Amino acid sequence: MGKCCSKGHLEDTGNVNLPTSAAQLTQIRRSHSLTLLLSGGKLLASVSENPIPANNEEIDRLQTLHYLFQSLWHSDYSSPIEDSLKSGGLHVLDVGCGPGTWILEMAVKYKLSHFTGVDVATMFPNDIKPRNVTFVEGNLIKGLNFVDNTFDFVYMRFSVMAYTDKQWEEIVVNELIRITKPGGWIEFMETDIRFENQGPAASQLQNYYKEFSYSKGINNETSLSTHITRYFESTNQVNALKVNREERKEPIGKWGGRFGELVINNFVTFYRLLRPHLAPIMGITIDEYEEIVETFIKEVEEYKTYANIFRCFAQKKDILINAEIAATSLTSSHLWLQSEQSEQSRFGSVQSTEQFIEDMHD
Secondary structure (H helix, E strand, C coil), X not given: CCEEEECCEEEECCCCCCCCCHHHHHHHHHHCCCCCCEECCEECXXXXXXXXXXXXXXXXXXXXXXXXHHHHHCCCCCCCCHHHHHHCCCEEEEEXXXXXHHHHHHHHHCCCCEEEEEECCCCCCCCCCCCCXXXXXXXXXXXXXXXXXXXXXXXXXXXXXXXXXXXXXXXXXXXXXXXXEEEEEEEEEEEEEEEECCCHHHHHHHHHHHHHHHHCCCCCCCCHHHHHHHHHHHCCCEEEEEEEEEEEEEECCHHHHHHHHHHHHHHHHHHHHCHHHHHHHHCCCHHHHHHHHHHHHHHHHHHCCEEEEEEEEEEECCHHHHHHHHHHHHHHHHHHHHHHHHHHHHHHHXXXXXXXXXXXXX
């Protein structure tokens, strides 16, 4: 059974069934009814801004990530909403839903709640899906087409490299809070883009990936995990006492068992999908680029390379709480005003008495 690091230690990944082959991933894709319109191996709805094509290989990679993280966390989310989901009536949104794997599984598990997936690339199923599932096309940066206070739970993952630091701070977090109901929860799950214990090949791939990201206006020099809590709190719209952060360590390579083997396979797929973009920046041929990737596969075993994964979730302030705070503030102000008026009245009476005495002497 695969092992994974958790809070600095190797932890059993549990009994979650991980995909074991490309054939199994294909079966998963078919079982989710991903009726995709393909043209030359690429989705017709692929996004030009995204350097990674939304093809079957990328869908398989995203689905593998889903099961890896499900195994790593022993859950699909960390926000305290389990009982409410079971009771039903909750409206849940998955932003950047991709092929919809998370949405589809959640919808089957919690049949009494409704789930909506939104993505700029329509690789999700449009026809065959559970009755409590809706998929829509949308762009977070341009503003999601939902009214304020729509969802009880808003979830987003795998998006650390989709936005600039400025967009994360000024748009992303604020937009998700806007469409969340008062008292609802917002949750992010992301991987730090920097590896721990990385070797020369990993460093080379990561450094040129950063350079490529810079060319797209994305500054990934800083870790999102160290800033997301501040982004939440800076909005002044979440309960400061209910901003939570959890972290796991993800082994990369066979040294981490079956789990680590799937992780390295996923990263290799990722770097190969980026090959047309990174090789020219590195000034090397495709074959030379492939040699670096092969070296990366070998060196993770020697260096025991791993990545940090985190979840950050927060509760939006409740309207009733805000109303109580406002009422308390108003009451305090009123009492203060009464006290000031009383003091002024008393002071005025003293002045009148003193004036009366002076008049008597005169």
